[in-house]
Amino acid sequence: MLIVTCAIIIRERKILICQRSSTMNLPLKWEFPGGKVEPGEDEKATIVREIKEELHLDIEVVKRLEPVEHDYPTFRIRLVPFIANVVDGELVLEEHADARWVTVDDLDQYDWAPADVPIVEQLKADALWN
Numbered sequence: 001m002l003i004v005t006c007a008i009i010i011r012e013r014k015i016l017i018c019q020r021s022s023t024m025n026l027p028l029k030w031e032f033p034g035g036k037v038e039p040g041e042d043e044k045a046t047i048v049r050e051i052k053e054e055l056h057l058d059i060e061v062v063k064r065l066e067p068v069e070h071d072y073p074t075f076r077i078r079l080v081p082f083i084a085n086v087v088d089g090e091l092v093l094e095e096h097a098d099a100r101w102v103t104v105d106d107l108d109q110y111d112w113a114p115a116d117v118p119i120v121e122q123l124k125a126d127a128l129w130n
């Protein structure tokens with residue numbers, strides 16, 4: 001099972017969503033940015049490291065949400081979401097095709113990576129990010 005962290009980064013009541021590039025796995029799907037936990041690495045350390053590497057943002061984790069498990073045709077993933085705030089940095093896209101700050105009501109308009117769909121539903125239902 002692949003353990004992947006992702007960040008729901010909130011600023012002024014908007015959430016940062018990112019579009020995978022055409023050369024990545026799941027090309028052009030929208031996701032919450034993040035990446036794989038390395039051997040021996042703490043999940044919180046992973047998400048802070050990945051967001052710095054991919055987006056040049058320094059984040060602080062506010063809360064860990066319930067992980068979601070999903071079976072892709074060739075692998076199984078456990079996606080671990082963290083609510084986070086930006087503490088420093090200017091957004092630079094190192095890997096993604098696009099990134100947008102959107103309201104929770106806008107989340108439905110995007111073509112999400114399948115594993116992220118339950119997280120989107122959770123955000124819409126619970127307003128956990130308030």
Ligand SMILES: Nc1nc2c([nH]c(=O)n2[C@@H]2O[C@H](COP(=O)(O)OP(=O)(O)OP(=O)(O)O)[C@@H](O)[C@H]2O)c(=O)[nH]1
Nearest residue numbers: 004006025026031032033034035036077079113115116
């Ligand atoms: N980062 C991220 N990956 C996701 C999400 N949803 C989802 O299914 N994935 C899948 O999780 C896997 C790992 O993501 P990734 O490719 O961003 O991880 P990484 O940066 O550590 O990988 P790399 O360094 O090998 O490129 C990919 O297969 C990706 O398609 C998500 O919301 N965020």
